[in-house]
Amino acid sequence: MQKLQKTKKFKDKEIRFINLVIRLWKKISTKRKIQFFLILILMILSAIAEVISIGTVIPFLSLLTNSQNFLENNQLRYFISFFGFDASSNLVLLVTLVFISSALISGFIRILNLWATYQYSCLIGCDLSSKVFKRTLYQDYEDQISNNSSDLIAKITSEMNLVVATLNRSLVFLTSLITLFFVSITLLFIRVDLALFISFLLFLTYRIIVLNANNRLLKYSKKISRNLSLQVRNLQESFGAIRDVIMTNNQQFYVNNYGRNEYELRRAQANASFLETFPRLLIDPIFIMIIALSSTVFSEFFNLTSDNLIPIMGGLVLGAQRLLPSLQLTYSCWAKIKSISYSVRNVLELLELPFDQNKCLSSCENRLIFKKNIVFKNVSFKYKKSNDLIIKNISLNINKGEKVGIIGATGSGKSTLLDLLIGLLKPTSGEILVDDQNINMDSKVKYNQKWKNSISHVSQSIFLSDKSISQNIGFGLKRDEIDFNELIRVSKIANIEKFINKLPAKYETIIGEKGINLSGGQIQRIGIARALYDKSNILVFDEATSSLDNLTEKSVIKALNSLNRETTLIMVAHRLSTLIDCDKVFEIKNGEIINIYGKDDIFKKLQINNS
Known part of the structure; x- marks a missing residue:
């Protein structure tokens, strides 16, 4: 069983972008995977539309700068003669309309792709969030109580939101990569040497930025994840203990803690956001410098005239105009994913928790029909993180329909014994048999769940929701x-x-x-x-009447004892008087049964205690 709060050092490969994406992909349903490939087709269409819009700019600029050269172009001459066009305004109007139409179609497809991307990430986020909550909630009781609830809440809420943002960024990242590929290929067709020169300088600039930002983003990611958890913990502790906070005048202590965590969180987010966005401001003057340098070099050393250079540079500039946002978006997405990679890893740990479908049995329709008895055979128990036995070699028998009491001092092991009996905990050694079946065998998972479904349990601390x-x-x-x-x-x-x-x-x-x-x-x-x-036939009360006054307690106990003989009642109490009508009472001390009292013994002991 994986531990939700297991502490270990994570290697870099565990939070690499590609590693996180592969792990997320494995958790996506088949339906969502099919939808992803449909989105991928839309991404490719968006990139092709970008290419077409760039391709139409060259004939458009050529016609405007030198219509005669445009008409004498061997590749276009057949097309022009076939449709009967000349260099008149009709041809200019047609080319202009083609250029505008391609730009509008490209824009529409890009908007459609963006909408589909957000909708898709929303659906996956909903699926994964529900799956995380379900897997966490269905973990064994011992694992639940060994974990910090603040960490779990932070992972399921705040960090899950960051994962949804990562999914969206990953899709945008993929769109940008596809666009980069197609636009780069298009620029090569316009002018190979000039396109390679401009692309090399742009990619080199971003490569230097990535190398410098990588480790910083990982550090900020770790801070964001840690402080999100600390924020939730601080809120839970302060509001959960509000009476004590007010009585001890400790409000400022929690305010200071919250302010400190908030500052660390916001500062890490601000630094990460800066690293995501600053290259765009840096690259604009660099790009202008590259274009100016390229125009000068190629006009001087490659003998390009203005008639030839302007359409080529126009196409390259338009291509670069498409290339730069895609390049910046690719970097920004990578930086964003890197800055929340620790949160993604935390959520993935929850997604990868083991899950047994048998635990999803309906409580009403899948109850065990209790027929005979509950038997403990040499049962001992200790928590996984402890070396001390809480329950020590206990053997007992409870028959169907009996009213059984358990009594002992605080810390004697009464509640732990009940948790073992109702199937919340598994013995470290020994067996617990219900109708001669071991409820804790791996092959009896469904039997164990049916046993839990058959029990109504009232614990020491009763949870009530803010409802009717x-x-x-x-x-x-x-x-x-x-x-x-x-x-x-x-x-x-x-x-x-x-x-x-x-x-x-x-x-x-x-x-x-x-x-x-x-x-x-x-x-x-x-x-x-x-x-x-x-309507369970097995009732388990863990000091469920401790807050009642004597008169009310007697009334409740009398009503419980009047239930039909098919009902098995097991009660833990501090006061022996609460258990006076029980068929037998087990007295526990230091995790061991030291006495078993019958009805007559209970009455005699009560008389002795009162004398």
Whole structure:
């Protein structure tokens, strides 16, 4: 399993443009690849249109400067005599119209190509962004909790936007290369020696610029990627702990951190943008110098008259006018891609995460039919980055329909034991059997997912979205998919129905981000109602009643214990009184089961504790 935050030194080849493009290409769907080749045809047509517009300028200028030479041209004489043209204004008008038409058609095709390029990069960006989010979300729980959420959010949002920009730049880059090729070939037909001389000087100038900019752009790319992640982290920490921030008056600390990261980010982006664009300003005076030098040299040493030189230079200047933007665009695209190459690499790491299609099973339609029991056989567990065992050689048995409690001090391993039981974590050693099937075997991935789908789990920290109470109980469902009769039934069991009915909007009350408008006990009861709404026959509560007062807790526990005998209830609690109606209770200390209490034992121990 690849690590999202694995730290290692990356060789230059890992962030080379061609390497990144090849890796991205492998992640594009077949449909998008076919569309790419259609775009490629449009790019070639755009380049050919450029060539035609350049080719028509020479006869146009020749006719204007010396119409007699134009009429005596051997290549054009047959065409002129066939259509009955002479050197009159009719011929000038025709050539002018041809020149204007070619320029307009060329412009239209270029606009169409630009529109198609942006639309295509938009579609690919949407595909890749959804794929990145899906692959990240479907990773194993242990890998999820070992990664920094700020880094993931930055990669999926800000850095993904940069990847979409890279895709667009790559397409523009390809268009520019194709245009460069065709225009360069056209210039060679106009005058080989003059075209080679001008092209050599232009390409040499850009080559020098590239050699000087390469390492700087990589450095700026690294800074941009790092500071995007730090920005998100700073925002999450400051808003996530807003109560503590206000109480300790630490606002300025986070403001300073944000300002420092913002400055580093903007400065790196500004420097990268400068390196992208400054050659255009540099190349303009250089190009004028090259044209002036070329005109002087070829008129003096190659004995070209003005009648011959003006059409040739006009064609070359128009060709260079097309060549220069393409050359600058090619460099600019390369520089932009280079400046965000670290972000592209980060997103590619997420795209290349392993993905098992079996994890996409529908939770309702693919549940495991629990028939007999859950058995732990000598189960031990430690996290991959740790050498210390959290769960040590535990063996236990839970039968279908039993009400089972787990008790122990904070840090004893209770929650980790539950995570192993519900399939979120895999044992380091030992086996977990459900109806005699090992849920963690590689060949049982689908079985493991069905087991997870069969469980309703209420954790210590219940997440509530900024939506209505009904949508938080019917979590993951659209409003029109929620069964309101079932909603009322589970709300009564969770002892939250009376509170809801006192609200002006009742079940449609918006509860605020993370349930900010509710108390801790109300949040827990909504979490319990959510678990019951799922209609699972296995309920797992991890200290799900810890925020309830004694009276409310007794009422909720009584309602849970009255559920049918087909329902298996597993509860973690600090207070033994919470577990008094359980069939058995496992007591955990330092990752080991030190006692197993039956119903009578629980009652006796509770009496001893109260005496």
